[in-house]
Amino acid sequence: MAIDHTHDAAKRSWVASANDGITEFPLQNLPLGIFSPPRGDRRCGVAIGNQILDLREAANRGLLNPPAADAVRGEALDALFALGRPVLRSLRHDIFRILAADGGPGDETLLHAMADCSLYLPTTVRNFSDFFVGVHHAIRCGQIINGDDYELSQNYAYMPIAYNGRPSTVCVSGTDIRRPVGLRKRLSEDPLPSFGPCQWMDFELELGFFVGSGNAFGEPVPIADAGDQVVGFCLLNDWSARDIQMFEMAPLGAFNGKSSGTSISPWVITADAMEPFRRPAMERLPNSPEIPAYLHDESDQRMGGADIALTATISTAKMRAAGEPPVRLLQTHARYCYWTFAQMVAQHSITGCSLLPGDLIGTGTISGPTRADLASFFELSFIGKQPFELPNGETRGFIEDGDEIAFGGRCEREGFVPIGFGTCAGRILPALSHAA
Amino acid sequence: MAIDHTHDAAKRSWVASANDGITEFPLQNLPLGIFSPPRGDRRCGVAIGNQILDLREAANRGLLNPPAADAVRGEALDALFALGRPVLRSLRHDIFRILAADGGPGDETLLHAMADCSLYLPTTVRNFSDFFVGVHHAIRCGQIINGDDYELSQNYAYMPIAYNGRPSTVCVSGTDIRRPVGLRKRLSEDPLPSFGPCQWMDFELELGFFVGSGNAFGEPVPIADAGDQVVGFCLLNDWSARDIQMFEMAPLGAFNGKSSGTSISPWVITADAMEPFRRPAMERLPNSPEIPAYLHDESDQRMGGADIALTATISTAKMRAAGEPPVRLLQTHARYCYWTFAQMVAQHSITGCSLLPGDLIGTGTISGPTRADLASFFELSFIGKQPFELPNGETRGFIEDGDEIAFGGRCEREGFVPIGFGTCAGRILPALSHAA
Secondary structure (H helix, E strand, C coil): CCCCHHHCCCCCECCHHHHCCCCCCCCCCCCEEEEECCCCCCEEEEEECCEEEEHHHHHHCCCCCCCHHHHCCCCCCHHHHHCCHHHHHHHHHHHHHHHEHHHCCCCHHHEEEHHHCEEECCCCCCCEEEECCEHHHHHHHHHHHHCCCCCCCHHHHCCCCEEECCHHHEEECCCCEECCEEEECCHHHCCCCEEEECCCEECCEEEEEEECCCCCCCCCCCHHHHHHHEEEEEEEECCEEHHHHHHHCCCCCCCHHHCCCEEECCCEEECCCCHHHEECCCCCCCCCCCCCHHHCCHHHHHHCEECCEEEEEEECHHHHHCCCCCEEEEEEEHHHECCCHHHHHHHHHCCCCCCCCCCEEECCCCCCCCHHHCCCHHHHCCCCCCCEECCCCCEECCCCCCCEEEEEEEECCCCCCCEEEEEEEEEEECCCCCCC | CCCCHHHCCCCCECCHHHHCCCCCCCCCCCCEEEEECCCCCCEEEEEECCEEEEHHHHHHCCCCCCCHHHHCCCCCCHHHHCCCHHHHHHHHHHHHHHHEHHHCCCCHHHEEEHHHCEEECCCCCCCEEEECCEHHHHHHHHHHHHCCCCCCCHHHHCCCCEEECCHHHEEECCCCEECCEEEECCHHHCCCCEEEECCCEECCEEEEEEECCCCCCCCCCCHHHHHHHEEEEEEEECCEEHHHHHHHCCCCCCCHHHCCCEEECCCEEECCCCHHHEECCCCCCCCCCCCCHHHCCHHHHHHCEECCEEEEEEECHHHHHCCCCCEEEEEEEHHHECCCHHHHHHHHHCCCCCCCCCCEEECCCCCCCCHHHCCCHHHHCCCCCCCEECCCCCEECCCCCCCEEEEEEEECCCCCCCEEEEEEEEEEECCCCCCC
16 A cells, blocks of 8 residues: 555546546545436446546446456445455556546546436445544543543543444435434433434534455454555444433443434545545553554554544525525544544454445544534534524524535645545434324 | 134144144244255245245245245345235245145155255344343343442333344354454453453343334334334344453443354244234333333234243253253243333334344343343353352353353243244354464
8 A cells, every 4th residue: 555646646637627626536536436327327436526437337348457347337335345455456546547637538428427416325334333433522522421520431542442333324425314203311401201303413523434355254353454444434424313312321322312314425535545644543642551452553553544624514494595605513633533443443353243345434423622623513512502603693502404414524735636525414304293 | 913724733734844743843833044955055945844945946836926926036035024024924824835734745845854954144134233121131230230229220111222233243043153352351350451352251042033124214113013014033142242341331332242243043933923922011110101102002012022931051062072961041031021022113213213124133131030030141140250050060150162052932822833943052162362
């Protein structure tokens, strides 16, 4: 794995919109996804400027090398990811060759205008698990619930902790999310639970990543190999019904509070595209134990982090009616992940749990240390007690019906072309009246 | 849904072993599963005595009615379960007609000797979630960890609570389970965690059940319809690495402690086969709140429980070497489920979570109120402090390498032919030395 000619900032594409200096999808990005053109079926594609390169058609015309050429004929990226990072890197080289301007004008019949296409989940997401590596989020949520002298649980500094999410509720950006109903309890404000629509509807800004070839049942992935299992990244919104979650948490953890939907951005930013934007792992907390040997790898400590700037915006129904643009809620950064992606993979598999190609893993909410980089309303509004004021005079303690929350992600480094993640957006619909 | 001629105790099959009075799979059971005959591929089948009826072949010969005749041509039962209970009942009638002795001798070329076949997971298990409705287990585990004055969390009497499990680790009975390694902490005995093989390896005796047609994302299943989503049952062993679980639980719940494998019995006892063996829901705990309206249905209260006697046995390596049979560890009963299957479905979907055809849902550990019916070693041995003595002089606080744990389930009622669940068995292999 290395920075190579596909990251060369001087290279341009024959797809004009890829060279406009503002696109998130220049020639140096080449993210993978699943799309359908108008009146066409689902297939694999690559985002390039405001176009999508049709990978199935490229394979049909003999422009891709095996084995990737066969793996991109399906309706999900699972089979491609199963081939692992070396094959994905080879595919990146093929795609770069097809789209680079070196050879003069390209074949426009390989392209579809992205605006005309539908986008889908990139993989089948047979498994979805969600970590808790945003250390500032972990500390602040503990303090909000338990008071300022809250200390992280003992396990936090020893290993990345996580819980299993619900694969069936993972959905692609743009899917509407129905406000859930259920038994709610707003901490000590409510002595007894009551049934009705969620009153503390929240978002959580996270990164997601996808598993490559995976591991056999019963055979852990060694930390030295774990980084190679991370084949790509996306933005992830772990929508959370806080009042429902608060009532259900003891003693098994979150379940229904997280089951109304988990949105992800449609384009998988490959690990190869991310090569120039890696950074050291986060510094250890004061008085932390040594990293356990099964989670420690020198090269992972040196380059296992990621330089991704993250943002969240809100667009309310009133703002849209007035023609006003979305408003930024926060900006944060992937450097606030206390454990690396490789450490999450090693931890996830250490007990023999099998990770399958295309599995989705979330980081957990990536809040930063200051007021401006809190990555959920729970933190931003101190559980609704300090509502957030919008420029148009509206206030928000939590999400209201019609609000649309959108995430963005961007990687920049001197000497390299910036790349973006696209959007992870979702709008909250009113609760079903017959369910409440 | 009703008791009909397929439950008639006077009926016999032309498959002799189905009439021997001891088989778990008489003509009145007809459980569904996935098998492969020697040198054959995977297909749908029905257990009958010591034989398997080849459902794909029966469909090929025109013996089954559509739409089930098409749905049984796959390698998993998902497509069949997606058709829902009315179609499954119609299929049961077709199968009964094929296997009943009324028409004289049957066509033996439709059968395979079960002992020669391989058995697989009945569905693809795209989602697996696990409830906590064994109320005696919930109370006792709380007392063991927190002391005798432990009280159930407030939510317990309001609704069935649950957590998401890991679909990729669900395996069929007979699959070996590798003792996991990880960071362990045996409660207060260990002030600090240590890395190594699990020292508190445990089983949990549960029932599993499978989802039928399921529900659309965002649309809860009303309690009145929820029972029809439960198309069949199995035995489930939620293998648990207690020392790994104890260290990881705060604050997100169990993850790696449950990810070394979850075994299920291969035969799905259909909801139709269970019709004669339904019973009222469990009585409410003293001082319980009223059942919330979204979880209350008169007919479910009257008949939503199940009359299933459950057992667990152990066979150690030493016992097997001496030719000694397995020893019973406990016997318990499905009547100790505090919430019904329908209530679990209604709760699971109330926030809009989609349940998909073939999804697996566990009840949680079904312990009873006395020493003889504790359904995990954690309870049986009081976390290893009161080891269990076996007839050959061995003792067990938890599971040792080479131990095989096997579950059985049986339904009996005056005037009906008893039916059984088959076996859910698994053996613990030593930890991988290179992982520890």
